Amino acid sequence: MSLVASYPRRAGxxxxxxxxxxxxxxxxxxxxxxxxxxxxxxxxxxNINLDVRSGEFLSVIGASGCGKTTLLRIIAGLxxxxxxxxxxxxxxxxxxxxxxxxVFQDSNLLPWRNILQNVLLPAQVLRLDRRxxxxxxxxxIELVGLKGFEHKYPYELSGGMRQRISIARALVHDPAVxxxxxxxxxxxxxxxxxxxxxxxxxWEATNKTVFMITxxxxxxxxxxxxxxVMSPRPGRVVAEVDIALPRPRNIETLSGEAFAxxxxxxxxxxxxxxxxxxxx
Amino acid sequence: MQIEQAQSATIAAPTRSRKNRxxxxxxxxxxxxxLGFLALVSIWEGAVSAFQVPDxxxxxxxxxxTSLFQGxxxxxxxxxxxxxGFQTVAGFLVAALVGTALGALVxxxxxxxxxxYPWLVALQxxxxxxxxxxxxxxxxxxxxSKVIIVALVAIFPVLVNTIMGLKSCDRGKLDLMRSLGAGxxxxxxxxxxxxxxxFIFAGLNVAIVMAILGSIVGEFVxxxxxxxxxxxxxxxxxxxxxxxxxLVLLGLFGVLLSQIMGFVQRRLxxxxx
Numbered sequence: 001m002s003l004v005a006s007y008p009r010r011a012g013x014x015x016x017x018x019x020x021x022x023x024x025x026x027x028x029x030x031x032x033x034x035x036x037x038x039x040x041x042x043x044x045x046x047n048i049n050l051d052v053r054s055g056e057f058l059s060v061i062g063a064s065g066c067g068k069t070t071l072l073r074i075i076a077g078l079x080x081x082x083x084x085x086x087x088x089x090x091x092x093x094x095x096x097x098x099x100x101x102x103v104f105q106d107s108n109l110l111p112w113r114n115i116l117q118n119v120l121l122p123a124q125v126l127r128l129d130r131r132x133x134x135x136x137x138x139x140x141i142e143l144v145g146l147k148g149f150e151h152k153y154p155y156e157l158s159g160g161m162r163q164r165i166s167i168a169r170a171l172v173h174d175p176a177v178x179x180x181x182x183x184x185x186x187x188x189x190x191x192x193x194x195x196x197x198x199x200x201x202x203w204e205a206t207n208k209t210v211f212m213i214t215x216x217x218x219x220x221x222x223x224x225x226x227x228x229v230m231s232p233r234p235g236r237v238v239a240e241v242d243i244a245l246p247r248p249r250n251i252e253t254l255s256g257e258a259f260a261x262x263x264x265x266x267x268x269x270x271x272x273x274x275x276x277x278x279x280x
Numbered sequence: 281m282q283i284e285q286a287q288s289a290t291i292a293a294p295t296r297s298r299k300n301r302x303x304x305x306x307x308x309x310x311x312x313x314x315l316g317f318l319a320l321v322s323i324w325e326g327a328v329s330a331f332q333v334p335d336x337x338x339x340x341x342x343x344x345x346t347s348l349f350q351g352x353x354x355x356x357x358x359x360x361x362x363x364x365g366f367q368t369v370a371g372f373l374v375a376a377l378v379g380t381a382l383g384a385l386v387x388x389x390x391x392x393x394x395x396x397y398p399w400l401v402a403l404q405x406x407x408x409x410x411x412x413x414x415x416x417x418x419x420x421x422x423x424x425s426k427v428i429i430v431a432l433v434a435i436f437p438v439l440v441n442t443i444m445g446l447k448s449c450d451r452g453k454l455d456l457m458r459s460l461g462a463g464x465x466x467x468x469x470x471x472x473x474x475x476x477x478x479f480i481f482a483g484l485n486v487a488i489v490m491a492i493l494g495s496i497v498g499e500f501v502x503x504x505x506x507x508x509x510x511x512x513x514x515x516x517x518x519x520x521x522x523x524x525x526x527l528v529l530l531g532l533f534g535v536l537l538s539q540i541m542g543f544v545q546r547r548l549x550x551x552x553x
Contacts, residue, residue, distance in 0.1 A: 076459045110475075
């Protein structure tokens with residue numbers, strides 16, 4: 001079982017898929033309304049139409065309360081009771097479980113399990129072949145740069161290391177789509193930058209489709225092939241911006257002019273989103 | 281009170297605190313406490329002989345030690361200790377198992393919580409010791425009634441802490457399991473139960489103290505043997521030295537039990553730092 005992508009990315013070029021688009025996640029007219037305890041109805045999501053292309057790194061950005069986490073939870077199969085249609089690689093929602101891996105803001109490692117056992121958790125729950133899974137877990141732990149830590153326990157690791165392990169865990173059952181909900185939100189700024197670069201490397205090595213929620217404009221631009229901007233109440237997609245920065249991206253990318261232009265554009269889009277909310 | 285128990289259990293990490301201690305005093309803490317104890321005993325011994333305190337008021341430490349050895353040599357203490365020890369441990373184990381199982385049912389099934397939990401809370405406020413005479417009537421003067429009393433007294437801290445521990449699980453960990461399609465039983469076994477263990481152990485630590493208490497009080501209320509029974513007998517005979525000797529045994533028993541608990545806890549909850 002190789003982790004190396006069958007569609008290797010060419011260095012120094014923007015993301016161009018090697019085959020015709022086949023969307024990994026397809027959302028059609030997805031809306032979610034829920035009632036608060038006081039009986040108020042909240043439009044968490046309103047008429048979301050979104051395709052996440054296969055192999056794409058998609059960043060989703062928006063103010064708090066714009067429903068981006070709800071969107072991720074719907075894709076992950078954690079949130080029911082929505083209107084509209086969701087399919088993953090052409091399969092309807094029931095097949096979702098084996099096809100997504102989730103990275104939460106908190107690593108959510110089980111403190112009584114060692115690193116290897118933690119990474120193996122999805123394989124255990126999904127009843128995958130144990131020997132093959134162990135082999136794959138070792139490869140993934142090496143990929144996230146923590147070879148030799150297999151038998152350590154979470155309390156022996158730093159926050160950044162724990163988050164790397166939670167990424168390895170999200171990949172162990174070889175899902176097509178990696179869902180990340182503010183994966184670096186709990187990390188300090190320096191660790192965060194290192195992790196951004198690391199995750200891009202992992203993504204380039206595994207050819208996963210990534211759907212990442214973030215609060216950070218620069219993170220969204222730095223990592224994404226495309227940035228989706230959402231606005232709150234009701235949660236809507238207000239813009240989709242293709243990021244044509246060459247790959248592989250590194251720390252120098254952050255100081256380029258094109259990068260600044262993208263972040264500026266997104267900042268303006270986010271302002272429009274929030275001023276509309278105030279007008280309403 | 282249960283919350284504080286749980287938190288103190290979470291914070292307590294004996295191996296750590298020892299490692300982090302900044303200075304190493306010349307005389308160890310153990311030496312100081314042993315010396316202090318010896319000093320206290322000497323003063324006691326000296327005061328009793330100097331003021332000629334009668335034995336039935338306060339026996340000298342030497343008289344207590346003599347009584348202890350006599351009791352041990354005659355086999356009376358050993359026989360009665362085995363009775364009380366068995367009652368206490370058996371009742372504690374019943375409380376631990378039933379308390380955890382019942383707590384799990386309450387935490388897992390909303391209907392059990394709605395129907396059973398209010399009754400459990402009401403029962404908890406009742407002083408269990410007050411039921412002891414009833415239990416003796418129903419279950420007799422033997423060991424069985426004491427096991428029931430011990431279990432009744434010891435079950436509540438386990439039950440309450442189990443419920444709290446199971447409910448305290450992070451939503452993120454539960455979401456993780458749910459996103460993988462894990463069933464209720466698997467989520468319970470793999471995530472919720474281990475997550476609740478520090479809480480359950482905090483409850484067990486309270487329960488072990490309650491178990492000894494329940495055992496002795498049960499014997500006071502009505503019994504044919506046991507260390508509590510021995511205390512009553514010695515009391516009638518004004519053999520205060522023997523009462524103290526039995527108290528020493530009970531103290532040692534308590535220390536032994538909490539050492540065993542501590543050992544199990546350190547092995548099982550090594551990750552809880």
